[in-house]
Amino acid sequence: MKNAIFFGALTIAGLAAGAAAAGTLDDVKARGKLNCGVSTGVAGFAQPDANGEWQGFDVAVCRAVAAAVLGDATAIEFVPTTGKTRFTALASGEIDMLARNTTWTFSRDVDLKFEFVGVNYYDGQGFLAPKELGVTSAKDLDGATICIQTGTTTELNLADYFRVNNIAYEPVPIETNAEALQQLGAGACDSYTTDASGLAASRATFENSADWVILPEIISKEPLGPLVRHGDSEWGDVVRWTLNALIAAEELGVTSANMADLASAPGDNPEINRMLGTEGTLGEMLGLDADWAQKAIGVAGNYGEIFEKNIGENTPIGLARGLNAQWTEGGLLYAPPFR
């Protein structure tokens, strides 16, 4: 037992020592590279393309932060994490930020000592099932075998939903998305449950995606967003305002097409000027260059452009904006003012 404690302590001491290092912003600058935690592969959100380059909606957040801090959207080390390894990776300092469809919950924010800097996708947990099963509602799933990614909030939501509705089910815990799809495809589970966006992404990768249905019930609120370690507010601010810049850029009409014009000289809209650094010293306050937001938006455009390119209705994923539209268009996206 002595040895067991010893090695356990050794591991954790290593973890803790990493976490207690200096400010993350300085670390990243000194390293010249951002360590960004992403998922192990969800089409549209984070997946390496044919050339091995990571692409996707979550990846775009990493790239924007890297561009804002280092001026180079490719100076990133992507660290694939599973539902189980992601928090340890972040807490230990192995990654500087986590952009991996992670749900903002009380206990993660407070008890696990993380800081969610915002929401980049408002999601909810849904069910994917084959049409031939003849199920039209999640409440029809009494006695069904349901595949579920272990170590996620979906696991708890599922238990709660079936308990409250007093129906039985058989959970099949699975480590990764790909394994779940394999089991679902072979009929080893009747249904697969995870965030509805993830289901849409997975369905898009099926050959016969028309044979699959996403059930209408959304059984939980899943605000997904990037997060950083608790207690390093400077770094948290950088990530938070980079995300806000992407969202505000869409609201203010700053796109990858017109940004160069808008940034060349101060324009009529003072908020755009402040954000793009042609007026005021917002960049300096963050500890970044004055044109940090230009660089961030310059990578792949504003939030709306990133959305349309990776998961929008014209992509195989085919997600509507829905809750993720700007507040001016009936959605929930609402970036605080740049002032």
Next chain:
Amino acid sequence: MTTVTDPPKAAFRLSMLIYDTRYRSMTIQVIALIGFMLLAAFIINNTIQNLANLGKEPDFGFLSEPAGYDINQRLIEYTSQSTHLRAAFVGLLNTLVVAVLGCITATVLGVIIGVLRLSSNWLVARIMTVYVEMFRNVPVLLWIVFIMAILIETLPAPRAFRGDDPEATMKLFDTVAVTNRGVYIPEPLFSRGLGDFSVFGAFEVSWDLLAIIAVLVAGFWAARRVKLNADATQEATGVRPTTWHMRLALMFGPVLFLLVALGFHLGYPELKGFNFAGGTHMRNSLIALWLALSLYTAAFIAEIVRAGIMAISKGQSEAAFALGLRPNRTMNLVILPQALRVIIPPLISNYLNLTKNSSLAIAVGYMDITGTLGGITLNQTGRELETLLLLMLVYLIISLSISAVMNWYNNSVKLVER
């Protein structure tokens, strides 16, 4: 005349701790021990300090909070409202189930394969060599995943059993359903059961099971008494009374009577809704893990058995043949009992390996203790240090228990040297 004088007794000086060989090794050990303890203290203190800085002091209070998640295979009552501690216990029982099943199967397979590998039949010996090399040289994780993939991809889904002309049918006179979600076998049921009783208010134990075990034990004990009596009679008179029918009746009669009294019958699996209902459900995850661990460990055990047999001198079997014993009697009565003393110690370590390898269960979603306490509980509560320490403690206890039992067995079978 010489006078023998004692060597001068020098007073103990501090420098002797280094320069006197009588004390030097002691000095080095003491210093090393102090150094080690300082290092350990530093690391533990550092950990506690850093965790405190992070605001995460070690705290085991989470164990009594509701777990919130469901577990599919549970041997004791468990719901998502049960505590994390209970979830850990469900996981522990699952670990033990697969470890015990695995050890038994691996031993049986290993002994057969090890003996066959020494067969004089060229083909059989070669096939067994291929088996051993194939399983021993591929990581067990791959076998687990591979077997799981085969089960999932090749077996029919439950919905294939539906309809008037189903693609798949149940096996063995419609009693066993083999699906890609697992195998459903008939379960024993009692229409006049005795009910359950609760132990410490935490576990339900079936009176039926206890009654059956008690009657079985009593039956075997009685049968043994009859045999001893017969032996004594034979010793005294030279005539052995015929007792086999009596012993058979004593062994199984009372149990049969009890089963009838309890209203024993089998519950068969039936397709209901999405799944089969009724019967005992052996999940794919259990089967894949069990099979993979058994086949993998059997390859090692086969080699151990082969080594044990080859360690027995050829003269032993020649002597046995000279006495007219047939080859399988020679193996069972002469070779194997002697080989056991070579076999058992490495066998223990393979049992330990199998048990520890069972922590790969999460690869196929089998909810062992690594999956519950070290997986979901760790992840949902964020208590890495506490859960991992508990986990290590549990595996340590399991391993030491296996060692203790096997060492006791080893002591009882090893040859007593005279």
